[in-house]
Amino acid sequence: MSKRDLILATALELFVHQGIGATATAQIAKAAGVATGTLFHHFPSKAQLVSALYLNVKTQLAEAMRLEQGEGDLAGRARQYWDRGMDWALAHPESLRFMSLVYHRPGQDGDLKRQAMLEILGFIPELLRQGQAEGRLRPVPEDLALEQCQGQFMTAAQFFIDHPDKAGDGHYRDAAFDLFWLSMARH
Amino acid sequence: MSKRDLILATALELFVHQGIGATATAQIAKAAGVATGTLFHHFPSKAQLVSALYLNVKTQLAEAMRLEQGEGDLAGRARQYWDRGMDWALAHPESLRFMSLVYHRPGQDGDLKRQAMLEILGFIPELLRQGQAEGRLRPVPEDLALEQCQGQFMTAAQFFIDHPDKAGDGHYRDAAFDLFWLSMARH
Amino acid sequence: MSKRDLILATALELFVHQGIGATATAQIAKAAGVATGTLFHHFPSKAQLVSALYLNVKTQLAEAMRLEQGEGDLAGRARQYWDRGMDWALAHPESLRFMSLVYHRPGQDGDLKRQAMLEILGFIPELLRQGQAEGRLRPVPEDLALEQCQGQFMTAAQFFIDHPDKAGDGHYRDAAFDLFWLSMARH
Amino acid sequence: MSKRDLILATALELFVHQGIGATATAQIAKAAGVATGTLFHHFPSKAQLVSALYLNVKTQLAEAMRLEQGEGDLAGRARQYWDRGMDWALAHPESLRFMSLVYHRPGQDGDLKRQAMLEILGFIPELLRQGQAEGRLRPVPEDLALEQCQGQFMTAAQFFIDHPDKAGDGHYRDAAFDLFWLSMARH
């Protein structure tokens, strides 16, 4: 593992447990076993370290969610996306927490991060549009629905991370998806 | 307005726009037009200032949401709660943002804040239980449902704060509530 | 002596002996017997400390050179100014050195400092103009002459500071002034 | 141009515009298009880079000022020296500025640099001695006169660099030399 990657991995861990602002660059460097100068050699500023880390995490999630082809019906495809995302979140709980951390940071380049997230959850508007066209989904305003779906995914993921015992419980997994899906479905 | 209240109001504004960690006590004091010593005279530490502010905001929201008596049917009562909360959020956008800020703070007394929020949105589990008993709501695991409802309320509120033009649009308001309600309703 | 003045005095000494860039704010604070925070309480940045110090020194020199009234003839008045300046420089060698330091700093607010110096040596253009009008001084371009006179004064002052034994030698003192005066006089 | 020379040229430019202390070796290397290691391969330390640069510049100036033989009378020879120096300064403004920079640096090997400069302007004491012997120059203390002449040359050169339009104006050029020469001449 390159020193750069070591720094990224260490930063992720510390950021998630202490908060971004509360984590000193010196602490990251020390915990990663490199000199402070090394951190700044790879990332010119703390902000850029955060950005690079965010990009990293975002890319990983996006890859994890890539669906080869639209298989099955609408609800089935939605469920596949949902499950992939959830599996990734459970496999990388710190990454998910970090995304949420960055997402909720105040006073920062909010729009950038918000847009970045839409990029990942971009399948949602597509599903929504298609579902509405097919008459399977209710005509919910897209912008509002998107925000809500995103929130529901993040909330569910965080819930399963916080309650690992329930993450394997099919009943819970189904309930979480239904809570998401039925909020939009036409009944 | 007492100096104490002035400090609280100023802190709220600054915290929300810059973040809690990024706001210096000296800045709060200066913006409030008092000496730094005065701030620490009223609040022995920054942490306690944050706590006091949180308590303040929480109390206000709780009061705004108090329903005299259970009027109407289940969905009607739920809608009343939802609307009251939403109105309050729109009237006090910074307060809502601050709650979300504290809620998502990492490494902190998470449980305390989480519990405090349940206290306010406490009507949800009640509605949920009653609705399930009456067969009007699906049997969703309570802990998961609670988390989701809470998240949906906060998301919707933030959405309307960010898009004030849509906050008065009845179509949007209905859609937001439906997204919440239909996720749990039996169809 | 207030802490603020203590810091200024200490900074002057250190700047002059080590250079401005080579003197750490922490070193100034320590040498002055105050905390680093105290320095930044009084001077928001190192640059502003330097500016404040410069202003201080400039004001002192200006006061020292103030002539109650135009006594004597042109050369006599010039000599009085020259001697006052020289006496002040000998009494405050570090102040003079600091002025020269700031004056020669590269990449900085050169114009500001240059103008500030003209302000002090402002009597020179006056003398020059009057002398030229009376036919006692040669018609030297004013801007060039001003620069040269300034330089000659600073050079002479520095020379006497570096050779204190010669500062009391009337022969040397006369020679220094003549070098200055005869460069402009009509013969 | 060899990498070594490239580094020297780049360093000159940066030193002059930002100051020596404020210019990082890494910046020089980058601007010169070489690796940091390369800079330290050619110059074992920043101090030695500065010295090498100084030597370079000094040598160039010395060569530019070399007069084949004493032609003409005293004032004529002086004027020749003066003009050569001034022409070189105008052709290499950054070199001149760098010399002045090094000359005024505090806390450094002052005597060395001072002596180095005398080496270049060494013709002045000679002229002075000869002129005094011939009775054409006043009996000014040599050490003081030398310092003043040096200062006047540097000041005039800097003036013409700062005001290029006046550098070609014969009136100004004459005035600058006269200011220098008449300060010592017997009238």
Place this chain on the structure above:
DNA sequence: TATGAATGAGTATTCATTCAT
């Protein structure tokens, strides 16, 4: 010769908190 990642002591500046008035 040339490279550039790595180092770690050093720098300016911030900030929660104290306390004498």
Place this chain on the structure above:
DNA sequence: CATGAATGAATACTCATTCAT
């Protein structure tokens, strides 16, 4: 109650220099 000067540990970032390739 109120003030604001004083504190000093902590922080993000810099930089001359080294060294394995």
